Amino acid sequence: MALTTPYLMFLGDAPDQLAAKTASGVVYWRPEICLGQLKLDGCNADLGLEDMTLEEAADAGCKTLVVGVANRGGLISELWIETIVRAIELGMNVASGLHHKIADVREIAAAAERHDAELTDARHPTRSFAVASGKKRAGRRLLSVGTDCSVGKMYAALAIEREMKARGMKATFRATGQTGIFIVGEGVSVDAVVADFISGATEWLCPENDADHWDVIEGQGSLFHASYAGVSMGLLHGAQADTLIMCHEPTRTHMRGLPDYPLPDLGACIRANEEAARLTNPDAVCVGIAVNTHALAPNEAELFLKETEDKHGLPTVDPVTTGVAPIVDRLG
């Protein structure tokens, strides 16, 4: 899998901005590869990109139509199918982050066959993986972990990769979810891998590398999430991370999707992740905390970062508002 760029971002009839979260993430991190957006009637999301018809996008050189939106009801509507088929007829590949595979839609598969187009269902790994070997491998690795799902693990990892590159360090972001895959054009949705191969898929994703090269790996879920901790654990072991970044969202009142589960204590969460990571890398250590302060007022955010930093003795940043320089300072 290696997605062709630039992209036309397809928003369908997204009911609100949240439904376009995947597309928004791609535009935030890679505006230069997002040439335009295509909305259908009833779409209430906007990416701030130029509105384009499929024909205009093809003329402008768009190589891939990216379906980066949650669809109503979980099924792919007739209107979407028509749009996707037309994009293929105009010479584009199609990449989708939908739960249902676009490759399973008869009309889309037939059009791709006719026009030799690539269909990429980013949520669905297309290859198989070996069982993890646990063997120590060269290169340095950082993994973002979290107190919960959707607390900024991808943003933290991408910000660290960007900061490392700005300093001339060798770094590669490794995507483990659909949005990350659209951003860098490749990766593995580890939560969609067969359970026995979570760690093996992660080893494959960040193989041995130069001794001074950093793989900056996007984490998934949380060791404290009752639905997804198995994925987080397998990822932690497969990553063999030297360093962990703990990610947190301070206004969350309970674990995502689990009203009865409170957030873990930040310190306990750091210790549990370090302990689990040390099975495959005895030197694993958490070197910073990344907080998504979006829901806080600026003065509250500043205070929260300061207090968290003092309490845990670790550089504490918001990757979006403060940047991650204090964390990368520790990774020389």
Next chain:
Amino acid sequence: MALTTPYLMFLGDAPDQLAAKTASGVVYWRPEICLGQLKLDGCNADLGLEDMTLEEAADAGCKTLVVGVANRGGLISELWIETIVRAIELGMNVASGLHHKIADVREIAAAAERHDAELTDARHPTRSFAVASGKKRAGRRLLSVGTDCSVGKMYAALAIEREMKARGMKATFRATGQTGIFIVGEGVSVDAVVADFISGATEWLCPENDADHWDVIEGQGSLFHASYAGVSMGLLHGAQADTLIMCHEPTRTHMRGLPDYPLPDLGACIRANEEAARLTNPDAVCVGIAVNTHALAPNEAELFLKETEDKHGLPTVDPVTTGVAPIVDRLG
């Protein structure tokens, strides 16, 4: 999935007794449903059952041909296919524990279609599962966990179910791997579920039940196995176990398949499992240790059980040689 019994056990050309480990487990726990065995030329395994031709087995009333053997080279040989097709023609269903699905073999699928036979690939879940809810549910649950893979988690769970039933307690063994599935005729191979649904599949497997009913759940892998810990973690959370049994094999020199990984300390392994289990059941506690002493001399075995019991303050048994009564005494 609910397998029809009795079984004809198919051993193919198993090179040695170890290759027939699955079939041996079924015969050990359910001799009454294993009417006979069928070997091909070159088979070096034996289950101590009557040798039967397919025709004799059909006449004797065998309802399912069980392929409970590891095959040479990983592919299903022509000779096996011929045998399986003939069994179907004689009216049997077929259940397989092979990595490759028998349902994917054209001749076998066609024969099953023609004769309306059930094909069960026990390693491959055929249904989808919801994401785990983490919601507390009624009924009591016990999960066997381990220091490593293949240390007797299934044997411990089956022995406990048997002892509970002998005492008139309500108990159901819940199978999470192929051998267990053959033994009770149903279950889910949790390591073959898509990673996001490990805990959800486990919740489905042992749903709410009477307050005095015990689900005795077969564990998989180990929290300390660098390849499979994600599965063990998801199973631990989905089980919401009230009680854990720690399983151990004392002569193992390294983690199975991982020469560089030593076994964890038994006490540390108990504590780590209790801690992880308490995310979804705050009262989870380890109530006993099950040791597979098969590789020890009788006096060594006795000493090891005694020393382990004294050191950890928990009833310590070998489910096969001493039985599990001291553990079940704690589960009244």
